[in-house]
Amino acid sequence: MNLRWVGPLLKLFGTNWITLFGTNLTTISGLIIVAFLLLGVLGVVDSPYVAIMALMVLPGIFLFGLLLIPIGLYWERKKKKDGAPDRAERRLRYPIINLNKPRVRRVTLGVVILTTVNLLLISTVSYEAVAYMETTEFCGQICHTVMDPEFAAYLNSSHSKVKCVECHIGPGAPWFVRSKLSGLGQVIAVTFDTFERPIPTPVENLRPSQDTCEQCHWPGRFTGDKIKVITRYSEDETNTPLKTVLALHIGGGEREEGIHSWHIDPDKQTFYVAKDERRHEIAWIQVKEGDQITEYTLDGEDVDVDSLEPGAIRQMDCIDCHNRPTHVFKLPAEAMDESIYSGRISQSIPYIKKAGVEILTEVGNSLGTPEEVVQRLRAYYQENHSDFYSSEKQAVEQAVREIEAIYRRNVAPDMRLTWGTYPNNIGHQNFPGCFRCHDSEHESSDGRLIEQDCETCHTILAWDEENPEILQQLGLEQ
Numbered sequence: 001m002n003l004r005w006v007g008p009l010l011k012l013f014g015t016n017w018i019t020l021f022g023t024n025l026t027t028i029s030g031l032i033i034v035a036f037l038l039l040g041v042l043g044v045v046d047s048p049y050v051a052i053m054a055l056m057v058l059p060g061i062f063l064f065g066l067l068l069i070p071i072g073l074y075w076e077r078k079k080k081k082d083g084a085p086d087r088a089e090r091r092l093r094y095p096i097i098n099l100n101k102p103r104v105r106r107v108t109l110g111v112v113i114l115t116t117v118n119l120l121l122i123s124t125v126s127y128e129a130v131a132y133m134e135t136t137e138f139c140g141q142i143c144h145t146v147m148d149p150e151f152a153a154y155l156n157s158s159h160s161k162v163k164c165v166e167c168h169i170g171p172g173a174p175w176f177v178r179s180k181l182s183g184l185g186q187v188i189a190v191t192f193d194t195f196e197r198p199i200p201t202p203v204e205n206l207r208p209s210q211d212t213c214e215q216c217h218w219p220g221r222f223t224g225d226k227i228k229v230i231t232r233y234s235e236d237e238t239n240t241p242l243k244t245v246l247a248l249h250i251g252g253g254e255r256e257e258g259i260h261s262w263h264i265d266p267d268k269q270t271f272y273v274a275k276d277e278r279r280h281e282i283a284w285i286q287v288k289e290g291d292q293i294t295e296y297t298l299d300g301e302d303v304d305v306d307s308l309e310p311g312a313i314r315q316m317d318c319i320d321c322h323n324r325p326t327h328v329f330k331l332p333a334e335a336m337d338e339s340i341y342s343g344r345i346s347q348s349i350p351y352i353k354k355a356g357v358e359i360l361t362e363v364g365n366s367l368g369t370p371e372e373v374v375q376r377l378r379a380y381y382q383e384n385h386s387d388f389y390s391s392e393k394q395a396v397e398q399a400v401r402e403i404e405a406i407y408r409r410n411v412a413p414d415m416r417l418t419w420g421t422y423p424n425n426i427g428h429q430n431f432p433g434c435f436r437c438h439d440s441e442h443e444s445s446d447g448r449l450i451e452q453d454c455e456t457c458h459t460i461l462a463w464d465e466e467n468p469e470i471l472q473q474l475g476l477e478q
């Protein structure tokens with residue numbers, strides 16, 4: 001290979017200190033990027049910080065160096081031109097590139113070769129950087145404190161293998177650009193520590209679920225009825241289990257009855273206006289079914305829809321009910337029930353449900369540390385149940401560790417996230433949920449109410465019973 005272009009090019013780079021500096025920056029950062037990329041491909045290093053260095057910080061330095069090269073050359077030429085004795089030469093705007101001179105030819109060839117190499121490197125890095133920004137690691141782990149609670153809850157959900165961007169951005173170029181712009185704002189907010197704690201919910205401008213959830217979930221799917229057995233433990237000495245059995249009428253498809261049948265029927269659209277940011281108090285609901293339009297309002301509270309700002313009217317979609325498909329934050333009682341049911345906390349420990357719920361609630365409400373939970377629980381058993389504690393120390397200690405884990409999963413003091421910060425809209429037990437509209441108070445002009453009839457959404461087969469007969473009949477005795 002003919003390498004005679006290298007010499008003149010190096011000489012050109014050395015003509016002034018700006019160009020020389022730029023050349024060094026570019027060469028060194030370029031080599032480190034290539035090394036990192038190779039190590040990444042070989043799987044030797046796999047850390048979010050290395051990725052950030054190789055794909056974002058170093059390319060910045062690389063481009064900056066690249067920019068310095070022509071700036072230095074321009075400055076050098078300007079100096080030369082201004083000092084030139086010949087007036088004609090001083091007036092020339094651009095340098096004369098005479099390809100008949102071997103030296104000029106070699107330099108030009110060198111510039112073309114190096115530019116090709118640089119373009120290749122830049123396009124590889126940009127591609128890798130964009131791909132990297134789509135990873136769960138980037139979204140969930142880079143801004144530790146900020147995303148930790150959502151990330152932890154996500155890992156624990158049925159969507160833990162779905163990438164953050166599949167729900168938060170979805171496919172297509174316009175949303176890609178929007179997400180990068182808002183991402184830039186978020187990076188600035190994190191850098192200068194101006195972000196809100198806790199991160200406000202509902203997420204404004206979340207992409208409509210047709211473009212996210214419905215990439216995987218087919219809305220026409222028919223689910224039918226689903227039997228749900230819910231086990232709650234009482235706050236008595238023996239933590240008595242009580243069972244509730246629901247037949248949830250999920251429906252779907254072409255069926256008339258059922259939750260999905262009505263709410264995700266493609267021929268119906270539901271719009272609403274909320275009075276508060278949390279979308280809990282609903283002032284106005286409109287249902288469009290072809291040409292037929294029905295509006296529901298609260299008695300005596302008329303809403304002047306035309307005078308509202310655009311954006312105040314929201315079209316209901318999957319996320320109005322499934323607002324916690326992956327970041328599920330539990331309340332103390334729910335979390336305790338789940339852990340006792342799954343055996344991570346022994347039901348034989350006296351008053352464990354009551355003690356757990358009380359201590360979790362109090363420490364959480366004052367945004368205390370997980371260690372506080374551990375100390376208070378241990379102290380409670382040592383003082384009030386000392387015999388049990390000494391004979392069953394292992395079981396109590398295991399429960400203490402599990403309750404500490406519940407606390408860590410659901411409370412994040414540094415994000416000011418605690419019990420109930422993120423309400424769940426499915427159901428109506430702990431948060432208004434379905435009853436935001438289904439309260440038998442929203443009324444249409446022809447006097448129809450959005451019903452709260454207990455059998456509309458589910459049949460209650462048993463409600464807080466110790467030994468529900470229905471479970472025996474269904475062969476589901478547990």
Ligand code: HEC
Pocket residue numbers: 136139140147150151154159162163164165166167168199200201202203204206319322323324325326327422
């Ligand atoms: C299955 C879809 C889905 C996935 C996957 C997902 N999210 Fe979310 N996320 C949501 C929905 C839905 C909301 C709440 C929307 C609302 O109530 O307005 C949300 C809310 C959030 C919020 C706002 C605070 C809150 O809890 O309401 C943050 C921050 C967040 N997600 C981060 C992430 C990160 C980081 C990942 C990846 C580790 C991720 N999300 C993955 C659907 C998803």
Ligand code: HEC
Pocket residue numbers: 157158159162163166167209212213214215216217318319322325
């Ligand atoms: C990339 C594909 C994908 C996307 C996007 C997605 N899901 Fe899912 N979802 C799944 C899979 C797969 C399961 C089944 C997981 C299992 O059973 O363990 C599931 C399960 C569910 C379930 C039932 C299990 C549960 O946790 O209650 C609900 C409800 C659900 N998804 C709602 C949503 C909503 C709402 C969105 C949009 C915010 C969404 N999904 C986005 C793939 C996806």
Ligand code: HEC
Pocket residue numbers: 209213214217218219223226228248250259260263264317318319320321322426427
């Ligand atoms: C009106 C509220 C509402 C809307 C809107 C809604 N769902 Fe549901 N969905 C429910 C309820 C309630 C359940 C039952 C929850 C349970 O099993 O605990 C459910 C169950 C599910 C399940 C689990 C079904 C199973 O086999 O267990 C999936 C998946 C799901 N919904 C996806 C969606 C998707 C996708 C959308 C949007 C196209 C959507 N839902 C819109 C209320 C809703």
Ligand code: HEC
Pocket residue numbers: 256257258259260262263270272282285287296316320321425426427433434435436437438448449450451456457
């Ligand atoms: C934003 C308001 C709103 C919310 C929130 C809401 N719904 Fe509805 N829902 C309606 C309206 C409006 C109707 C139609 C009422 C009518 O025409 O009788 C309806 C109808 C239904 C129906 C059909 C009733 C029938 O008579 O056949 C079911 C089932 C249902 N909703 C379930 C749910 C469930 C479950 C939830 C919570 C997970 C929920 N809805 C949350 C507004 C809402």
Ligand code: HEC
Pocket residue numbers: 228230244246248426427428429434435438451452453454455456457458460463
């Ligand atoms: C608009 C639909 C709707 C109506 C009306 C409705 N429910 Fe529910 N209910 C739900 C949904 C959805 C769940 C949550 C199921 C789950 O856990 O996923 C639920 C859960 C429950 C539970 C179990 C709570 C728990 O977690 O222990 C009980 C009990 C219950 N409902 C009682 C009632 C009673 C009583 C009425 C009548 C006043 C009623 N429901 C009306 C939708 C409805």
